[in-house]
Amino acid sequence: MTADPISPIPQSGRVREVPPAVAAMVDLIRQTWRQAEPYTPEISQFFYGMLFTLAPATRDFFPINMESQRGRLVRALVHIIQLVDRPDDLAPFLRQLGRDHRKFGVVPKHYEAVGTALLAALKRQLGDVWTPPVERAWAEAYTIIARSMQEAAGKDTNPPCWLATVAEHRRLSWDLALVRVEPEQQVPYEAGQYMSIEVPQRPRLWRYLSPANAPRPDGSLEFHVRAVEGGWVSRAIVSHTQSGDVWRIGQPMGRLAVNRESGRDVLMIAGGTGAAPLRAILDNLAQWGENPKVTLFYGGASREDLYDLEQLRALASTNPWLTVCPVVEHGEGLPGFAHGTLADVVTQHGAWPEHDVLVSGSPAMIRATVSRMLVAGTPLDRIRYDPFTID
Template identity: 80%
Template sequence: MTADSISPIPRSAAPREAPAAVTAMVRLIRDTWARSEPYLPEISQFFYGMLFTLAPATRDFFPINMEVQRGRLVRALVRIVQMVDRPDDLVPFLRQLGRDHRKFGVIPKHYEAVGTALLAALKSHLGAEWTPAVERAWAEAFTIVARAMQEAAAADVNPPFWSATVVEHRRLTWDLALVRLIPEQPVPYTPGQYMSVEVPQRPRLWRYLSPANAPRADGGIEFHVRAVDGGWVSRAIVSHTQPGDVWRLGPPIGRLAVDRERSKGVLMVAGGTGLAPLRAILDHLAQWGENPKTRLFYGGPAREDLYDLEDLRALAATNPWLSIIPVVERGEDLPGCEQGTLAEAVTRYGAWPEHDILVSGSPAMIRATVSRMLVAGSALGQIQYDPFTVD
């Protein structure tokens, strides 16, 4: 997840109703954050200054050049704290996040220091607006979030991270590479999950990537990585990764999945490297001869962006339960391709009743697709996407 990554779209169809006290607490937090957010750089600077004074050991968890990450942690913290009124979505995620934080070497007293530093940073900025009620709201919400993370971290029996060696680095297009790694020990992920990775070229800059294959006997994991403009980590991976490099992989996160026993039909919607987790699920399903009928809409701006189309077609050719529908925004009349955005293409077929719908791609693509499907009549409960992966 990135710091900007909390979705405004609730994931579950009928989220548990938050108690009135929690709703009031969240309202206070949102109001004060709305006034503070424009000052994120100053607030972050204060936060880190205080954190590194209270718990000097935490300095080593962060990159040497703090400018690179700017307000990432503070923004992530606040977005999550604001979601305490959505426990059904939040708690499973927090448990994964708590396990994930073990990779930094975070211990309970660091949570206390982070909480103190966050509240002090907000207070320093808000002045008279930092009333006792506001302080109580932030403190309570932070405590709920931190407790869920720490409990899961304490109960975790897996290693805090896995070392994995790059065995292949192949450019699929000018800006996209396939990287295959073999971990020292298999990573216990389920197809559709993602994990944070740290590469030797960019120490302490962890980024999330989604394995594009189901777990294999040799533990091998393939990532599809696109270099984004100005991207610190993705450009280094695409341009400079070499066989023999040793990466660190954090624990698996996320809930995208197909229940092949229960599902009556599956609609997958993938944009760009958002294909990777859906590819892993298809790879997993392909071990059975029969599966729910699955349709994958795979889209991008132009035909050349659909980097995996030939392999997907080959997979569909040997698996009759699967069909692939390429979608391009540019390129009139390309044979076998739908025109338009993914949101437009999938909704041409109506609301997809009785289907499980999995959406994966850029934050903007997820937002556009889910919103349009809801308008077309799909039920929120049908739609899966990682609710914490929206930039």
């Protein structure tokens, strides 16, 4: 399994009818996790100790300083397991995740070791609560996940990862940088996807980033990276990346996209550097003469957070199907800006029932915005967002 800080979130409201046995299994998992979750640090410590004993080679999958890892993998595993009853959301994500794990050199015995270590850690913490039905539920759910990931990995013919050289590093502000890299081989991604990145300043600390451009003939990728508090990788990229650095890039992931054939207009909601994947989609749409009407709400705490506003406005000036609406939480009186949170401003315009909705930003921004839109009446099956966090 991965060291990535994954926090899976369902991408849509499409819910396939699941067998009662699967629903009961997931209910049991959720009930027991509520009892175990306060003890995540203890569970994580035991989990890693057990994992490295069962499969010593897995130690090389993780950073030397495990402090930065903490309980990320355990939380990620549990979040994924709790989505077993959402196959339409989970299956595509697991296939992408399985392909991405090839970069570590993961083999079936590693999946087995992770499962054994996770169950052992939970059993130790839950004590009498860990009954045979509980153990069977966790084991069956993990088996479903591991099998899906291994099958996808086995069918992938792409390289496990790509090498890319930093061609440009430019500070846009004290905490924000634009980085352009040139891969040795074309990375087969689609506009709106994200990918895991390893930089030489932070070996083994893979983090997800979204290219801000559609695929180009020269294969180059542009990333917009903000240094976040406690973000080991983001801070290293912003402050220490140099031209000539070699990055490793994992498999493209995610399903953010615009269906030009749906006949529906599009609402995009971007917070901060969450504008990057949506800008990539707009970059891709700009090659067509006709597109659905796209309304982009681009927000941040202050005007400075809307670093890409002028470029997006320039794109809108040459593409009449695009409207850009800037939003700031602090800074009343700015001409042409709406004031408030993205959730506030977007829902002031109603439920957008006839639109496909794409949301991109921090996990907190995504949750707040999607929750408000659901209350306003937006159909959940029209909303898309990707299951990853930054640092």
